[in-house]
Amino acid sequence: MSMPQVDYKESELYRIRHSAAHVMAQAVMEMFPGQARIAIGPPIDDGFYYDFELPRALTPEDLQAIEARMREIIAEDHAFERQALTGDEARRLFADQPYKLELIAGLEAGGQDEYGAEIAGKPEISIYRDGAFTDLCRGPHVERTGMINPSAIKLMGTSGAYWRGDEKNPMLQRIYGTAWKTAEELEQYVWRQEEARKRDHRKLGRELDLFSVSEEIGAGLILWHPKGGMLRKVAEDYCREEHERGGYQFVYSPHIGRAALWEISGHLGWYQENMYAPLDIEGQAYYLKPMNCPFHIQIYKSRTRSYRDLPLRFAEWGTVYRYERSGVLHGLMRVRGFTQDDAHLFCRPDQMPDEIDRVLAFSLNILRAFGFRDFQCYLSTMNPKKAAGTPEQWEAPTEALRMALERAEMPYRIDEGEATFYGPKIDIKVNDAIGREWQLSTIQFDFNLPERFNLSYVGEDGQEHRPYMVHRALMGSMERFMGVLIEHYAGAFPAWLAPLQAMVIPIADRHVEYARQTAARLKEAGLRVEVDERNERMNAKIRDAQMQKVPYMLVVGDKEAESGQVALRLRSGDNPGAMPLEAFLARAQEEVAARR
């Protein structure tokens, strides 16, 4: 969905959208003569926006009026004219536009463009004029407003947005719009939005009875219903087996720990804003865990470790609680309590490269099993404002992660300053079926905790040495992973994951007994199967199974009961028809085993 930035910035579409932003700003200025303050209005992935300070909040009706006026301005076909100015000239021109004045000052100071992005040297100050509207802008634009297709633009909505993205600044009103070359492209875009809405995990979660959130329990806290619970169990069981094969050992740890633990780990120093207020237990402060690492470290420390013991890989489906501001909560994707498929690797320095290689391959392998094909890797580097240790300490581990990515021949991007406080990390994001990117796996180097907890192992030389430590979560949070999975498959899970794999549909009451026998045989063979014994017509049962996205529908009537067959229907609508029960079973088992 996201196209290469460089190409996009030079594309005609980019100029169209940038120009549409100007046209929209003009329409808004006219709506509030002398009262509208304009900030910035760049093109974005699928359109554009413009930020304003206005005397009142915009309504949906305003958007309609603005959109209508935009079409008029386009029809007036004004030419876009560029003009270079001195700082003083620009200041005179925008004397009543405080945000523009701030931008002009920034441009004069040099080092960054009007969006705050770093650039070399001092940019030329320029304006673009189209008819009655003039904006501080470096361009580029289309030549005339008439080159914007009036039937390929649409205003999408409003939102609040902080000036320059800083929450200490005043909040402006942002209007989002989309613009394309043709009406058909706009239509396709609107259609894609609808598709995304259709596979929204919150909607499917209710329709397929997978999970819910209860107001009584609290925001951002998930209840897994039996169907969702099965989905999650199947995913977890598979991963547990893989972990066991991959040399991990399973551990369990409590949900709370004493303040001193979090003091030593550094969480109270670096991470407190994400932690809940302490519980008082007999005068001692305990904190709900936001991470599992200090617990696994205590397990490591429970005895003397020899170099022969390493690497140690402690895995736990650990439920953690993190404070999230109410406005950011979102279905399963952003919650306050979630379970990580967490593990901590402890190894000798000489084992580190191999461990990183292994965990990277392991992670991709698991993600592929769940049907993800496209991955984006990110290497997050030190954030000097939020980092334990010195830049020198960060250098080697950052390089180690980079080398692992190189060895794996994974293309990656650098996320400057996005590391955790305790070390650099590799994040793996996956692209789902409709191209959206989701952050799942994270592999984090940690040189901080072994130090703080004074971890050691006895080396070959009989001396104490400091082990290296890596945190990693592959599915990340089970909640988010399930959410991504729901949207990726639009609720139609492959048979191996589907909570209910087969629905047996007796045509009339006299077929119920045979249906039950059929179900019993399939259950015995390990399939998740139910019989729809309701007093409904076959058509209704098929429709319901279809809407529940059950992979296999097995219709049984007189013919099947007599011959020991089942009539298979797939949710795709395909109808392979009658076949011996054992033939269906073999087919289903094969598909489940292949995780198709």
Added chain:
RNA sequence: GCCACCAUAGCUCAGCUGGCAGAGCGGGCGUUUCGUAAACGUCAGGUCGUGGGUUCGAAUCCCACUGGUGGCUCCA
């Protein structure tokens, strides 16, 4: 947390400028026993998110809180 909007039956939603709380689906019961996406009939379901206020009278107007939606900021 901030900006805007929203909250009526399990779900989706109607309910006008304040005057008797509704529909479809779903659920219960009955009839029907049916061959690949909705049989028919009948019954039950609501302190109109919560608390306060205005008013003769509030689902409807005002305030606060809770929860949600789209963004911003932040992030697994």
